Amino acid sequence: MKILEAIELKKIYKKNVAVKGISFHLNQGEILGFLGPNGAGKTTTISMIASLIPPTKGDILLNGKTILTNPKPLRKILGVVPQEIALYPELTALENLRFFGKIYGLKGNKLEKRVEKVLEIVGLEERAKEKIEHYSGGMKRRINIGAALLHQPEILIMDEPTVGIDPQSRNHILDTVKKLAENGMTILYTSHYMEEVEYLCDRIYIMDAGAIIAEGTKNELKAIVSKNDRIVMKIDRYDKEFDSALKSIPEVEGVTFNNEMFTIIYKKGSNLLGNIFRLAEEYQINILSIDVKTPSLEDVFLQLTGRGLRD
Amino acid sequence: MGTVIYGRILQMKKNYKTYLMMFILPIIFSYVFLYSGTDNSKIKIPVADQDETVLTKQFIYEMNQSESYKMVIMENNEVLRLVEEGSVQLGIILPKGFANQVANGEETTIQLVTIKDTSDIISFQSVLASTFQKMIGKYQITNTALLAFQQIGEDINMSSLEQRFSQLLNEKWEHAMPMEVVSTILDEKTSFEYDPRLQTPFGFMLFFSMYTVIYSIGEMLNDRKYGIWDRLIHSPLSKLQIYMGNFVYSFMVSFIQIALIILTGRFLLGFNFGDNIWIVFSIIALYIFAIMALGMLLVSFVKTTQQLQAIVPIIAVSNAMLGGAYWPIEIVTSKILLTISKFVPITYAMKAVKDAVLYHQGWDALVLPGSTLLFIGIILMGLGMYWIERKVA
Numbered sequence: 121m122k123i124l125e126a127i128e129l130k131k132i133y134k135k136n137v138a139v140k141g142i143s144f145h146l147n148q149g150e151i152l153g154f155l156g157p158n159g160a161g162k163t164t165t166i167s168m169i170a171s172l173i174p175p176t177k178g179d180i181l182l183n184g185k186t187i188l189t190n191p192k193p194l195r196k197i198l199g200v201v202p203q204e205i206a207l208y209p210e211l212t213a214l215e216n217l218r219f220f221g222k223i224y225g226l227k228g229n230k231l232e233k234r235v236e237k238v239l240e241i242v243g244l245e246e247r248a249k250e251k252i253e254h255y256s257g258g259m260k261r262r263i264n265i266g267a268a269l270l271h272q273p274e275i276l277i278m279d280e281p282t283v284g285i286d287p288q289s290r291n292h293i294l295d296t297v298k299k300l301a302e303n304g305m306t307i308l309y310t311s312h313y314m315e316e317v318e319y320l321c322d323r324i325y326i327m328d329a330g331a332i333i334a335e336g337t338k339n340e341l342k343a344i345v346s347k348n349d350r351i352v353m354k355i356d357r358y359d360k361e362f363d364s365a366l367k368s369i370p371e372v373e374g375v376t377f378n379n380e381m382f383t384i385i386y387k388k389g390s391n392l393l394g395n396i397f398r399l400a401e402e403y404q405i406n407i408l409s410i411d412v413k414t415p416s417l418e419d420v421f422l423q424l425t426g427r428g429l430r431d
Numbered sequence: 432m433g434t435v436i437y438g439r440i441l442q443m444k445k446n447y448k449t450y451l452m453m454f455i456l457p458i459i460f461s462y463v464f465l466y467s468g469t470d471n472s473k474i475k476i477p478v479a480d481q482d483e484t485v486l487t488k489q490f491i492y493e494m495n496q497s498e499s500y501k502m503v504i505m506e507n508n509e510v511l512r513l514v515e516e517g518s519v520q521l522g523i524i525l526p527k528g529f530a531n532q533v534a535n536g537e538e539t540t541i542q543l544v545t546i547k548d549t550s551d552i553i554s555f556q557s558v559l560a561s562t563f564q565k566m567i568g569k570y571q572i573t574n575t576a577l578l579a580f581q582q583i584g585e586d587i588n589m590s591s592l593e594q595r596f597s598q599l600l601n602e603k604w605e606h607a608m609p610m611e612v613v614s615t616i617l618d619e620k621t622s623f624e625y626d627p628r629l630q631t632p633f634g635f636m637l638f639f640s641m642y643t644v645i646y647s648i649g650e651m652l653n654d655r656k657y658g659i660w661d662r663l664i665h666s667p668l669s670k671l672q673i674y675m676g677n678f679v680y681s682f683m684v685s686f687i688q689i690a691l692i693i694l695t696g697r698f699l700l701g702f703n704f705g706d707n708i709w710i711v712f713s714i715i716a717l718y719i720f721a722i723m724a725l726g727m728l729l730v731s732f733v734k735t736t737q738q739l740q741a742i743v744p745i746i747a748v749s750n751a752m753l754g755g756a757y758w759p760i761e762i763v764t765s766k767i768l769l770t771i772s773k774f775v776p777i778t779y780a781m782k783a784v785k786d787a788v789l790y791h792q793g794w795d796a797l798v799l800p801g802s803t804l805l806f807i808g809i810i811l812m813g814l815g816m817y818w819i820e821r822k823v824a
Contacts, residue, residue, distance in 0.1 A: 167661075170661075170665045171664070171665060171666055172661055172665060177738045192667060195665055195666060195667050196667055198665060198801045200661070200665050202658045202661060202662070203656070204658045205658070206657055206658030206659050206661065206662050207659070208438070208441075208657065208659065208734060210442065210446065211441055211442070213447060215441055219437065221440060222434040222437060223434045223435075223662070223663060223666040223667075223668055224666055224667060225667065233592070351573070351704070368664070396542070410734065414756065
């Protein structure tokens with residue numbers, strides 16, 4: 121059942137079109153993923169849904185009713201985890217949570233119980249009396265999520281909640297998101313980390329340059345590249361001409377270079393390895409490792425845009 | 432609204448040292464400036480008293496009663512040195528035999544030590560002459576009275592009579608004068624009453640409070656920086672509640688700061704700000720509202736607290752200079768500056784305070800300046816909020 125729906129949402133800043141009239145919906149109880157590179161328009165879309173900024177065009181419906189004229193019903197059931205750490209650094213985690221609980225009308229015993237519960241969810245009960253400014257990046261992110269959970273929202277929007285943190289904190293956050301969804305919360309999760317979206321989300325929208333370029337379940341999206349295979353190759357040095365030569369192979373659908381690694385999407389069944397070794401010899405490139413893999417969501421993005429998610 | 436204030440108070444508790452300084456330093460500086468200002472407002476005149484008699488001491492005492500000069504007793508050489516160095520424009524020497532000359536009705540000489548004649552010296556000579564005349568008058572009246580008692584043979588202690596007579600004469604002199612000459616300047620606009628004991632603490636109080644008001648309103652910029660503003664916006668709180676919470680907090684802090692300055696002056700330092708303390712507090716309340724609105728306008732222009740911190744001193748100092756917080760606006764003659772001062776909230780606050788305390792106008796003092804402050808506040812607040820909201824959208 122559709123709980124939230126965006127219809128032809130558009131946002132224009134002066135001459136810059138940040139979001140180009142996108143439509144999507146959020147079903148009750150699902151984790152919906154918004155995957156896209158930085159600058160794709162994910163945060164602007166979220167800001168419009170959270171009624172922080174008005175759309176230039178389009179509508180947002182909550183259970184079939186517009187929230188543009190009266191956002192109050194949405195605000196009561198919505199929790200937002202912003203991309204930045206939106207906490208008072210000089211206050212303790214406990215004081216921050218009490219404050220954010222109060223803005224949702226919680227008080228007294230109920231407030232204290234919710235604060236206690238949220239600290240348990242984010243696993244920071246023992247560090248609750250420490251100031252936020254003394255927390256590590258991962259701990260800040262966890263309290264940042266906690267502050268959005270105090271009023272037990274029905275819908276939770278999470279904007280890149282794992283940016284810049286250690287793997288341990290990331291795993292904790294991903295597990296927390298899974299548990300929240302298991303308990304019936306509807307979650308809209310944005311990220312440019314393909315693995316996170318692939319791990320968490322039931323349905324996925326892929327965004328690029330302010331538009332939705334693909335949508336569906338993981339399997340539906342992967343089907344886009346089911347006729348393809350992927351080669352991940354590590355080389356000793358980058359050579360622009362070698363890059364161009366790879367792209368000019370007729371069977372190749374897309375090439376990206378990141379962290380000394382080439383990712384090459386090509387038509388299944390093609391004998392590409394021979395061509396790659398020949399070009400490496402021609403351009404005097406040493407191949408340090410080479411791996412043939414099945415396609416991921418990253419490959420879907422690569423196939424659709426010709427670029428990598430983190431380019 | 433209450434929750435926003437609760438959040439601010441939590442932050443205040445964490446930064447209590449800053450707030451303590453914010454409350455205490457303006458009190459100290461307002462009154463330090465007052466004392467230093469009062470002292471400096473008198474021109475120091477070095478005096479060498481070679482005669483060292485009761486009469487010369489009386490003369491120095493009388494000179495010190497003038498509003499413009501303060502006599503500083505020192506050695507003869509020191510007086511000459513200071514004048515030669517140019518540290519002072521002039522000095523005076525009361526020569527040996529000064530008292531005898533006066534007692535015998537002989538021509539009396541007071542040496543004026545100076546390098547060149549200036550209008551200031553002429554003005555000092557005039558004060559010197561009138562003070563001397565006044566003192567001689569008292570002296571002669573006393574002596575005549577004593578002579579009269581001696582001649583009719585009254586059996587009284589002449590020494591204590593002289594002392595008491597002289598004392599009474601000093602106390603009653605002004606009231607006993609049958610006629611008083613009052614100078615009136617034809618252009619009444621240029622005539623004004625100046626009381627540094629009012630001007631300095633009120634001027635500095637209004638000046639310092641500008642920082643407190645604007646910086647406390649500027650806390651909203653930090654909320655934006657940390658993303659807390661967005662959290663507040665997508666909560667069930669209305670924008671009006673969020674703004675009102677910030678305004679009430681800013682008003683509270685600023686009002687407490689100003690009230691502390693006034694109450695410290697009144698109850699600890701014995702300053703009399705007039706009987707109408709509630710009128711003064713009402714003026715202050717309207718002034719804070721106008722400055723809060725100015726703060727909102729500035730917040731709408733800048734993006735960070737650092738930018739605000741760069742602008743506020745310029746705005747506060749120029750406002751204080753234009754609005755008569757540093758010095759009485761009545762001494763400003765430039766028409767351009769006087770026109771600009773009409774757009775500055777501090778002008779109206781200073782005027783209302785003076786009218787209430789100095790001219791005892793009661794609640795009437797509040798009507799025109801108060802409504803102007805309210806008007807300025809509403810206009811600036813409207814513009815500030817409009818631009819902030821436009822920037823967000």
